Amino acid sequence: MRVAAVHIRVHDPTGRVGRLELPEKGLLDRDRPFEIEKYREVKGLLQKAMGSRGYPLATVAAHARVNIRSNRADVRFDVEPGPRCTFGELRIRRKGLPVKETVIRRAVAFKPGAVYD
Numbered sequence: 001m002r003v004a005a006v007h008i009r010v011h012d013p014t015g016r017v018g019r020l021e022l023p024e025k026g027l028l029d030r031d032r033p034f035e036i037e038k039y040r041e042v043k044g045l046l047q048k049a050m051g052s053r054g055y056p057l058a059t060v061a062a063h064a065r066v067n068i069r070s071n072r073a074d075v076r077f078d079v080e081p082g083p084r085c086t087f088g089e090l091r092i093r094r095k096g097l098p099v100k101e102t103v104i105r106r107a108v109a110f111k112p113g114a115v116y117d
Contacts, residue, residue, distance in 0.1 A: 001034045004072035008046065010079045017081050023049060034073040039064060046077055054115035057082035085116040 006028050008020045022028060023045035027038045043062045050058035061078040087110045092101050 001066065001071055001073055003028050003030055003032055003034045004067075004070075004074050005030060007074075007076045008079065009076065010081065012081055016084065017050075017053060017055065017079075020046060020049060020079060028075055034064070034066075034075070039075065043077060046079060050079060050081060052117045054084045054086070054117060055081040056085055056116055087112055087114050087116060 006022060008022070010017050010020055012018075023042060026032075027042050027045075028034070039062060043060050046060045047058060050056070050060070059080045059082065061080075063076045063078070065074045065076075067073070089112050090105065090108060092104055094101060
């Protein structure tokens with residue numbers, strides 16, 4: 001069984017997400033063998049890519065239509081971004097902690113309003 005085509009569809013009426021490409025060359029290349037492990041890996045990598053764009057709640061549905069006669073598989077990934085996530089105000093409750101709040105705040109790598117990645 002060989003890969004006939006791979007399609008990635010992002011359902012994004014806002015246009016904020018942008019286009020997604022296959023995460024790595026060699027995973028589901030056209031005319032290469034279709035392997036279920038690589039198919040699942042691409043799904044996970046697309047999910048991770050969405051998280052790094054600020055959409056950690058995105059869902060990725062994977063579909064493979066197999067044509068036994070032609071020995072080919074058409075692969076499609078449908079991505080639903082979900083809400084864009086940002087960081088809010090950091091609240092620190094020091095109850096019994098020996099570390100000062102200023103030390104904790106300096107160690108935090110994000111600012112309120114920053115896009116989650």
